[in-house]
Amino acid sequence: MLSANDIIEPGELKLQSFSRPPLPAGNYSLHSELQVVSTGDANIPEKFSGTELLFSIKAPRFSLDSSLIHSVYPLPGSTAAYQDSMPHIVFTRKTLPWERAITTRSQDARPWLCLLLLTEDEIAIEPLKKIQVKNLLNAAPDMLPPKLLPEDVANITDEINVLEIKASLFKNVAPRGNDFKNSSSELDYLTHTRQADTTKKPGTNINDDNGRGWYSVIVGNRLPTVNKNNSVFLVSLDGYSDLIDGDGMQPSDNSIVRLVVLHQWQFTAKGPTFDKLVDELNKDAAPLTMQFKTGVTVAPTLAKAINYGYAPLNHTRRNGSQSLSWYRGPLVPVKVDKPPIYTFNNADAALRFDTTNNMFDISYAVAWQLGRLLALQDAGFATTMSNWKNAYKRDTPLEIAKEILVGMKIDMDGLTSLISDIESDEILTDYLIELWSESLS
Numbered sequence: 001m002l003s004a005n006d007i008i009e010p011g012e013l014k015l016q017s018f019s020r021p022p023l024p025a026g027n028y029s030l031h032s033e034l035q036v037v038s039t040g041d042a043n044i045p046e047k048f049s050g051t052e053l054l055f056s057i058k059a060p061r062f063s064l065d066s067s068l069i070h071s072v073y074p075l076p077g078s079t080a081a082y083q084d085s086m087p088h089i090v091f092t093r094k095t096l097p098w099e100r101a102i103t104t105r106s107q108d109a110r111p112w113l114c115l116l117l118l119t120e121d122e123i124a125i126e127p128l129k130k131i132q133v134k135n136l137l138n139a140a141p142d143m144l145p146p147k148l149l150p151e152d153v154a155n156i157t158d159e160i161n162v163l164e165i166k167a168s169l170f171k172n173v174a175p176r177g178n179d180f181k182n183s184s185s186e187l188d189y190l191t192h193t194r195q196a197d198t199t200k201k202p203g204t205n206i207n208d209d210n211g212r213g214w215y216s217v218i219v220g221n222r223l224p225t226v227n228k229n230n231s232v233f234l235v236s237l238d239g240y241s242d243l244i245d246g247d248g249m250q251p252s253d254n255s256i257v258r259l260v261v262l263h264q265w266q267f268t269a270k271g272p273t274f275d276k277l278v279d280e281l282n283k284d285a286a287p288l289t290m291q292f293k294t295g296v297t298v299a300p301t302l303a304k305a306i307n308y309g310y311a312p313l314n315h316t317r318r319n320g321s322q323s324l325s326w327y328r329g330p331l332v333p334v335k336v337d338k339p340p341i342y343t344f345n346n347a348d349a350a351l352r353f354d355t356t357n358n359m360f361d362i363s364y365a366v367a368w369q370l371g372r373l374l375a376l377q378d379a380g381f382a383t384t385m386s387n388w389k390n391a392y393k394r395d396t397p398l399e400i401a402k403e404i405l406v407g408m409k410i411d412m413d414g415l416t417s418l419i420s421d422i423e424s425d426e427i428l429t430d431y432l433i434e435l436w437s438e439s440l441s
Contacts, residue, residue: 006212010197019193019216020098020109025059059099061238062133062160064262068092070215072232074224076265081273087117087220087232089263094193094214103241111191112238113262114175115220120229122169127231128161128261136162136260145258146239160260163233167243167255174244175221187237187244190219199380224269234263301356309333315362325360330367344368 008014033050060068070090074082091097100112118127133156139145144167176186198213224230236259237244243257272280290306292298298306309332315325344350350364375381 006195006214008195008197008213010199012197014195016193016195017188018098018109018111018191019094019214021057021095023057024101025057025061025099026101027054027056029054060096060262061100061236062136062156062158062260062262064234068096069263072263072265074267074269076267079268079270081271081276082224082230082267082269083226084223084273086223087115087230089115089218089232089234091216091218094216097191097216097218100236100238102237102239102244108241110185110187111218112236113218113234114187114190114237115218116163116170116173116233116235116259117220117222117224118165118169118173118231118233119225120231122173123163123165123231127163127165128264129164130159131162132157133160136160136258139258140256142254143256143258144243146236146260147242148239161262161264163235163259163261164256165259167257170243170257170259173222176244186221190221192217224267226269229266229268231264231266233259233261236260236262305354305357307334308336310361310363312359313362315360323360325362326354326357327361327366328363347372 030053031050032053034048036048068091070092072087072089074080074085074087097111097113098109101108102110102112133153136153137145137148137150143164175190193214193216195213196215218234220232238260240257240259305326309328310326311328312324313327315323317323342350344364347365347369350368352361352364353359354361375385
């Protein structure tokens with residue numbers, strides 16, 4: 001069952017600053033102890049020896065399952081005017097950015113993930129390296145690996161992606177962590193949780209965060225550079241609190257920071273912006289026309305129809321015969337008066353006949369059929385329509401029977417109470433038929 005926090009109205013969008021789990025990932029111990037308070041003279045021990053339960057809470061750390069990534073923006077490998085757009089990544093689990101702590105302090109609830117945007121001038125063409133987790137902490141003297149416990153990575157042979165960049169560059173482009181007690185941490189402002197209405201989205205599981213419309217989002221803190229190849233890296237800050245907070249890790253000019261990369265994509269910020277494209281729409285604009293071959297004579301009525309945006313198309317009729325019919329889309333090069341609104345029960349009812357050329361106009365029939373197909377493709381609409389039809393078929397006979405019984409002056413107050421107690425429609429229908437038969441005899 002959905003909680004009150006999971007309920008969302010159609011078309012609604014909810015935003016939350018965070019969605020932290022009760023406990024971050026890690027190893028925990030639970031100790032129990034029994035104490036007894038005795039008011040009598042019985043010789044009862046005041047304290048019994050307790051027991052200890054060890055447990056772990058798991059969460060991604062060095063790699064990320066692709067199913068947890070819902071989408072990224074800008075699109076990987078794309079080229080467009082992204083210079084005014086902040087890169088961001090959307091996860092299908094609302095607690096993911098807060099499932100780990102970047103320090104050992106229990107009060108530190110900042111996100112452990114962030115996005116780094118780097119240009120082709122700041123990194124190599126192939127910047128990522130593959131190493132085994134157990135070698136993550138093995139580095140040269142000028143290398144700054146994450147401050148993790150050796151037992152956290154020992155004997156883990158899985159290969160992971162790492163990014164090694166200058167510490168000065170990292171300090172310039174990484175989000176400001178500030179002290180964990182400071183509520184103005186940039187990391188907090190770059191991460192949030194959102195809930196969207198997914199009732200019309202097929203394939204969602206109501207038991208998942210994604211099925212209830214929950215997503216978590218991480219936004220980058222830099223704008224892309226124009227006419228450059230921009231790379232976005234989802235990196236772990238686990239073990240880097242000193243560096244982002246400036247508490248104790250003072251790198252030298254030659255220091256290199258080794259970062260664990262969980263996802264990466266590239267794009268190019270290039271091309272006209274949206275407002276520039278709009279300004280160019282009317283430049284050298286002219287009506288859509290069809291040029292006829294030189295020497296071809298076209299009847300005035302045909303030329304007029306073509307100039308109105310119509311096109312003659314092959315038309316296969318229901319009986320299999322072939323003909324030509326007029327068709328035009330909703331966009332025409334001339335002003336068209338708004339036609340009266342008609343209700344058509346089928347596509348054939350929307351067919352029009354041009355007596356001038358003895359040709360059908362199938363434009364409205366095509367629009368009717370296209371609208372129906374688009375509606376049925378919408379899972380939410382199709383389900384609602386089916387439920388309505390089933391309810392109509394079920395309730396109509398009962399309403400008719402009730403109207404007949406009212407005409408026979410049957411006690412409807414008692415009947416209404418009885419109807420509410422009957423378990424199924426079949427029993428109710430049988431009862432009404434029997435009651436009606438008795439009233440006729």
